[in-house]
Amino acid sequence: MGTEDGERGGLRERKKQETRIALSWAAVRLTIERGLENVRVEDIAAEVGVSPRTFNNYFSSKGEAIAARHLERARSIAAELRAQPASKPLWEAINDAALARFALGQEGDGRNTHDQQWIAGVRLMIAEPALQGEMIKASAAAEAEFAAAVAERTGTDVTSDMYPKLVAGAVTAAFGVAVEHWLRADPSVSIMTLVSEALHRLSAGLPAP
Known part of the structure; x- marks a missing residue:
């Protein structure tokens, strides 16, 4: 009986996580298509087939739902x-873990990341002042998650040793720079190529060009 309860509990948690991810992607997709001001919580919930109350069980705002994509990606890279x-x-x-997760289409909801319309929409979305606070909070949580994974792998202490936090901070910055270049590249370039290049430069100690 205990095993059955555990299985049911695990299934519930997976379904909750799937709903959270679906709501976050719907918030991103609708915001890119319509602009943040033209998207309501009701619209996001309807995209996923749930009620606005269910949305509010997961997120306190549209901004939090959008920023959750950044945090979930970081968690998936840390797990990888x-x-x-x-x-x-x-x-x-670190490079292999990052590429494994970016390869799943996490920058485009399964879309071609060379899609200029999608890229333009992402650029406008992340420039929204109303999202900045949520993105900063998500980035801090993502960096902490990654630092913990680095500490586990290197046998260091995340509370007393600077190393895992330094690595996490550098990797977070590398991801940010790669995404910025991806958004501005003309002609378009693969986000995975940019991420890999940024990480390789870090691993080499950032030698002068």
Whole structure:
């Protein structure tokens, strides 16, 4: 009976996580298509087939739902890093973990990341002043999540050793720069190429060009 309860509990948690991700993607997609001011909580909930009350069980605002994509991506990269072989060098493991998650289409809801209309919409969305506070909070949580994964992998203490936080801060900055270049590139370029290049430069110690 205990096993059955555990399975049901695990299923409920998976369904909740799936709903959270679906609501976040719907918020991103609708905002890119319509602009933040033209998207209501009711619209986001309807896209997923749930009630506005259900939306409010997961997020306190549209901004939080949108920023959740950034946090979920960081969590998935951290989980992928933990799953990398222990024998693999740290920066190689970080690069492989990042590319594994970006390869799932996390920048475009499964869309082609060379789609200029989508890229233009993302650019406008992240420039929204109303989203800045939520994005900063999500970035801080994402960095902490990644630092914990680095600490586990390197046997360091995230509270007393600067190393995992330094690595997490550098990787977070690399992702941010890669995404910025992806949004501005003309002609368009693969986000995965930019992420990999940024991480390789970090791992090399950022030698002068």
